[in-house]
Amino acid sequence: MGSLESNRTWHLVDLPLGCKAIDCKWVLRKKLNLDGSVDKARLVAKGFRQRENIDFFETFSTVTRIISTRVLFAIVALNNLLVHQMDVKTAVLNDDLEEEIYMEQFEGFTVHSQESKVRKLDKSLYGLKQAPKQWHEKFDN
Structure with a gap:
Protein backbone atom coordinates (compact mmCIF):
# COMPACT_ATOMS: atom_id res chain seq x y z
CA MET A 1 0.00 0.00 0.00
CA GLY A 2 2.92 2.30 0.72
CA SER A 3 4.24 2.13 -2.85
CA LEU A 4 0.77 2.92 -4.21
CA GLU A 5 0.49 6.01 -2.03
CA SER A 6 4.06 7.25 -2.49
CA ASN A 7 3.71 6.84 -6.25
CA ARG A 8 0.49 8.90 -6.27
CA THR A 9 -1.33 6.17 -8.15
CA TRP A 10 -4.78 7.78 -7.74
CA HIS A 11 -6.82 10.59 -6.26
CA LEU A 12 -10.43 10.72 -5.05
CA VAL A 13 -13.11 12.25 -7.29
CA ASP A 14 -16.85 12.10 -7.82
CA LEU A 15 -17.69 9.60 -10.56
CA PRO A 16 -18.56 11.59 -13.71
CA LEU A 17 -21.97 10.95 -15.26
CA GLY A 18 -21.91 8.16 -17.83
CA CYS A 19 -18.71 6.63 -16.46
CA LYS A 20 -18.39 3.27 -14.72
CA ALA A 21 -15.87 2.45 -12.03
CA ILE A 22 -14.09 -0.88 -12.15
CA ASP A 23 -13.58 -2.94 -9.03
CA CYS A 24 -10.34 -4.20 -7.53
CA LYS A 25 -9.15 -6.98 -5.26
CA TRP A 26 -6.19 -7.95 -3.11
CA VAL A 27 -3.99 -10.79 -4.30
CA LEU A 28 -2.20 -12.35 -1.33
CA ARG A 29 0.88 -14.55 -1.59
CA LYS A 30 3.24 -16.11 0.91
CA LYS A 31 6.75 -14.75 0.62
CA LEU A 32 9.54 -15.33 3.12
CA ASN A 33 11.21 -12.02 3.98
CA LEU A 34 14.76 -11.74 5.31
CA ASP A 35 13.48 -11.14 8.84
CA GLY A 36 11.44 -14.36 8.71
CA SER A 37 8.05 -12.73 8.25
CA VAL A 38 5.77 -14.05 5.55
CA ASP A 39 3.61 -11.69 3.53
CA LYS A 40 2.97 -10.30 0.09
CA ALA A 41 -0.08 -8.34 -1.00
CA ARG A 42 -0.80 -6.69 -4.32
CA LEU A 43 -3.79 -4.56 -5.20
CA VAL A 44 -5.00 -5.40 -8.70
CA ALA A 45 -7.71 -3.88 -10.85
CA LYS A 46 -10.36 -6.22 -12.19
CA GLY A 47 -9.30 -5.44 -15.74
CA PHE A 48 -11.57 -8.10 -17.19
CA ARG A 49 -14.40 -5.59 -16.63
CA GLN A 50 -12.74 -2.94 -18.80
CA ARG A 51 -14.46 -2.10 -22.08
CA GLU A 52 -12.45 -1.92 -25.29
CA ASN A 53 -12.30 1.55 -26.93
CA ILE A 54 -13.66 3.08 -23.71
CA ASP A 55 -11.34 2.02 -20.88
CA PHE A 56 -8.44 0.94 -23.10
CA PHE A 57 -7.40 1.06 -26.74
CA ASP A 87 14.24 -6.04 -11.51
CA VAL A 88 12.19 -2.86 -11.49
CA LYS A 89 10.12 -2.81 -8.31
CA THR A 90 6.48 -1.92 -8.88
CA ALA A 91 7.28 -1.49 -12.57
CA VAL A 92 3.69 -1.17 -13.72
CA LEU A 93 2.97 1.56 -11.16
CA ASN A 94 5.54 3.89 -12.72
CA ASP A 95 3.63 4.78 -15.87
CA ASP A 96 1.06 7.54 -16.29
CA LEU A 97 -2.30 6.41 -17.65
CA GLU A 98 -3.47 7.81 -20.97
CA GLU A 99 -7.11 6.79 -20.46
CA GLU A 100 -9.45 7.98 -17.72
CA ILE A 101 -10.10 5.01 -15.45
CA TYR A 102 -12.11 5.11 -12.24
CA MET A 103 -11.88 2.46 -9.56
CA GLU A 104 -14.12 1.83 -6.58
CA GLN A 105 -12.66 2.43 -3.14
CA PHE A 106 -11.72 -0.87 -1.58
CA GLU A 107 -12.81 -2.41 1.68
CA GLY A 108 -10.67 -1.43 4.62
CA PHE A 109 -9.22 1.60 2.82
CA THR A 110 -12.29 3.77 2.31
CA VAL A 111 -11.59 7.42 3.10
CA HIS A 112 -13.78 8.58 6.00
CA SER A 113 -16.51 11.07 4.98
CA GLN A 114 -15.71 10.45 1.28
CA GLU A 115 -17.23 7.00 0.91
CA SER A 116 -19.23 7.98 -2.20
CA LYS A 117 -16.13 9.01 -4.14
CA VAL A 118 -14.10 6.79 -6.45
CA ARG A 119 -10.39 6.63 -7.15
CA LYS A 120 -9.35 8.16 -10.47
CA LEU A 121 -6.24 6.29 -11.54
CA ASP A 122 -3.34 8.58 -12.44
CA LYS A 123 -0.86 5.73 -12.84
CA SER A 124 -1.20 2.28 -14.25
CA LEU A 125 -2.18 -0.55 -11.92
CA TYR A 126 -1.65 -4.30 -12.03
CA GLY A 127 -4.60 -6.00 -13.70
CA LEU A 128 -5.41 -3.24 -16.18
CA LYS A 129 -5.55 -4.42 -19.79
CA GLN A 130 -3.15 -1.71 -20.97
CA ALA A 131 -0.63 -2.01 -18.09
CA PRO A 132 1.98 -4.24 -19.83
CA LYS A 133 1.88 -2.18 -23.03
CA GLN A 134 2.29 1.11 -21.18
CA TRP A 135 5.20 -0.23 -19.12
CA HIS A 136 6.91 -1.48 -22.29
CA GLU A 137 6.52 1.92 -23.95
CA LYS A 138 7.93 3.73 -20.90
CA PHE A 139 10.86 1.31 -20.61
CA ASP A 140 11.55 1.45 -24.36
CA ASN A 141 11.71 5.25 -24.41
Whole structure:
Protein backbone atom coordinates (compact mmCIF):
# COMPACT_ATOMS: atom_id res chain seq x y z
CA MET A 1 0.00 0.00 0.00
CA GLY A 2 2.92 2.30 0.72
CA SER A 3 4.24 2.13 -2.85
CA LEU A 4 0.77 2.92 -4.21
CA GLU A 5 0.49 6.01 -2.03
CA SER A 6 4.06 7.25 -2.49
CA ASN A 7 3.71 6.84 -6.25
CA ARG A 8 0.49 8.90 -6.27
CA THR A 9 -1.33 6.17 -8.15
CA TRP A 10 -4.78 7.78 -7.74
CA HIS A 11 -6.82 10.59 -6.26
CA LEU A 12 -10.43 10.72 -5.05
CA VAL A 13 -13.11 12.25 -7.29
CA ASP A 14 -16.85 12.10 -7.82
CA LEU A 15 -17.69 9.60 -10.56
CA PRO A 16 -18.56 11.59 -13.71
CA LEU A 17 -21.97 10.95 -15.26
CA GLY A 18 -21.91 8.16 -17.83
CA CYS A 19 -18.71 6.63 -16.46
CA LYS A 20 -18.39 3.27 -14.72
CA ALA A 21 -15.87 2.45 -12.03
CA ILE A 22 -14.09 -0.88 -12.15
CA ASP A 23 -13.58 -2.94 -9.03
CA CYS A 24 -10.34 -4.20 -7.53
CA LYS A 25 -9.15 -6.98 -5.26
CA TRP A 26 -6.19 -7.95 -3.11
CA VAL A 27 -3.99 -10.79 -4.30
CA LEU A 28 -2.20 -12.35 -1.33
CA ARG A 29 0.88 -14.55 -1.59
CA LYS A 30 3.24 -16.11 0.91
CA LYS A 31 6.75 -14.75 0.62
CA LEU A 32 9.54 -15.33 3.12
CA ASN A 33 11.21 -12.02 3.98
CA LEU A 34 14.76 -11.74 5.31
CA ASP A 35 13.48 -11.14 8.84
CA GLY A 36 11.44 -14.36 8.71
CA SER A 37 8.05 -12.73 8.25
CA VAL A 38 5.77 -14.05 5.55
CA ASP A 39 3.61 -11.69 3.53
CA LYS A 40 2.97 -10.30 0.09
CA ALA A 41 -0.08 -8.34 -1.00
CA ARG A 42 -0.80 -6.69 -4.32
CA LEU A 43 -3.79 -4.56 -5.20
CA VAL A 44 -5.00 -5.40 -8.70
CA ALA A 45 -7.71 -3.88 -10.85
CA LYS A 46 -10.36 -6.22 -12.19
CA GLY A 47 -9.30 -5.44 -15.74
CA PHE A 48 -11.57 -8.10 -17.19
CA ARG A 49 -14.40 -5.59 -16.63
CA GLN A 50 -12.74 -2.94 -18.80
CA ARG A 51 -14.46 -2.10 -22.08
CA GLU A 52 -12.45 -1.92 -25.29
CA ASN A 53 -12.30 1.55 -26.93
CA ILE A 54 -13.66 3.08 -23.71
CA ASP A 55 -11.34 2.02 -20.88
CA PHE A 56 -8.44 0.94 -23.10
CA PHE A 57 -7.40 1.06 -26.74
CA GLU A 58 -4.27 -1.04 -27.24
CA THR A 59 -2.90 -3.89 -25.16
CA PHE A 60 -0.09 -5.37 -27.25
CA SER A 61 3.28 -5.64 -25.54
CA THR A 62 6.30 -7.38 -27.01
CA VAL A 63 7.44 -10.58 -25.35
CA THR A 64 10.68 -12.42 -25.97
CA ARG A 65 10.26 -15.84 -27.52
CA ILE A 66 11.69 -18.71 -25.51
CA ILE A 67 13.92 -19.77 -28.42
CA SER A 68 15.49 -16.28 -28.48
CA THR A 69 16.27 -16.54 -24.78
CA ARG A 70 17.82 -19.99 -25.24
CA VAL A 71 19.98 -18.79 -28.14
CA LEU A 72 21.14 -15.82 -26.06
CA PHE A 73 22.17 -18.07 -23.16
CA ALA A 74 23.90 -20.49 -25.56
CA ILE A 75 26.00 -17.61 -26.93
CA VAL A 76 26.77 -16.49 -23.37
CA ALA A 77 27.88 -20.00 -22.39
CA LEU A 78 29.97 -20.55 -25.55
CA ASN A 79 31.81 -17.27 -25.07
CA ASN A 80 32.14 -17.54 -21.29
CA LEU A 81 30.31 -14.22 -20.83
CA LEU A 82 28.53 -12.83 -17.78
CA VAL A 83 24.80 -12.18 -17.64
CA HIS A 84 23.28 -9.51 -15.43
CA GLN A 85 19.67 -9.37 -14.39
CA MET A 86 17.59 -6.46 -13.15
CA ASP A 87 14.24 -6.04 -11.51
CA VAL A 88 12.19 -2.86 -11.49
CA LYS A 89 10.12 -2.81 -8.31
CA THR A 90 6.48 -1.92 -8.88
CA ALA A 91 7.28 -1.49 -12.57
CA VAL A 92 3.69 -1.17 -13.72
CA LEU A 93 2.97 1.56 -11.16
CA ASN A 94 5.54 3.89 -12.72
CA ASP A 95 3.63 4.78 -15.87
CA ASP A 96 1.06 7.54 -16.29
CA LEU A 97 -2.30 6.41 -17.65
CA GLU A 98 -3.47 7.81 -20.97
CA GLU A 99 -7.11 6.79 -20.46
CA GLU A 100 -9.45 7.98 -17.72
CA ILE A 101 -10.10 5.01 -15.45
CA TYR A 102 -12.11 5.11 -12.24
CA MET A 103 -11.88 2.46 -9.56
CA GLU A 104 -14.12 1.83 -6.58
CA GLN A 105 -12.66 2.43 -3.14
CA PHE A 106 -11.72 -0.87 -1.58
CA GLU A 107 -12.81 -2.41 1.68
CA GLY A 108 -10.67 -1.43 4.62
CA PHE A 109 -9.22 1.60 2.82
CA THR A 110 -12.29 3.77 2.31
CA VAL A 111 -11.59 7.42 3.10
CA HIS A 112 -13.78 8.58 6.00
CA SER A 113 -16.51 11.07 4.98
CA GLN A 114 -15.71 10.45 1.28
CA GLU A 115 -17.23 7.00 0.91
CA SER A 116 -19.23 7.98 -2.20
CA LYS A 117 -16.13 9.01 -4.14
CA VAL A 118 -14.10 6.79 -6.45
CA ARG A 119 -10.39 6.63 -7.15
CA LYS A 120 -9.35 8.16 -10.47
CA LEU A 121 -6.24 6.29 -11.54
CA ASP A 122 -3.34 8.58 -12.44
CA LYS A 123 -0.86 5.73 -12.84
CA SER A 124 -1.20 2.28 -14.25
CA LEU A 125 -2.18 -0.55 -11.92
CA TYR A 126 -1.65 -4.30 -12.03
CA GLY A 127 -4.60 -6.00 -13.70
CA LEU A 128 -5.41 -3.24 -16.18
CA LYS A 129 -5.55 -4.42 -19.79
CA GLN A 130 -3.15 -1.71 -20.97
CA ALA A 131 -0.63 -2.01 -18.09
CA PRO A 132 1.98 -4.24 -19.83
CA LYS A 133 1.88 -2.18 -23.03
CA GLN A 134 2.29 1.11 -21.18
CA TRP A 135 5.20 -0.23 -19.12
CA HIS A 136 6.91 -1.48 -22.29
CA GLU A 137 6.52 1.92 -23.95
CA LYS A 138 7.93 3.73 -20.90
CA PHE A 139 10.86 1.31 -20.61
CA ASP A 140 11.55 1.45 -24.36
CA ASN A 141 11.71 5.25 -24.41
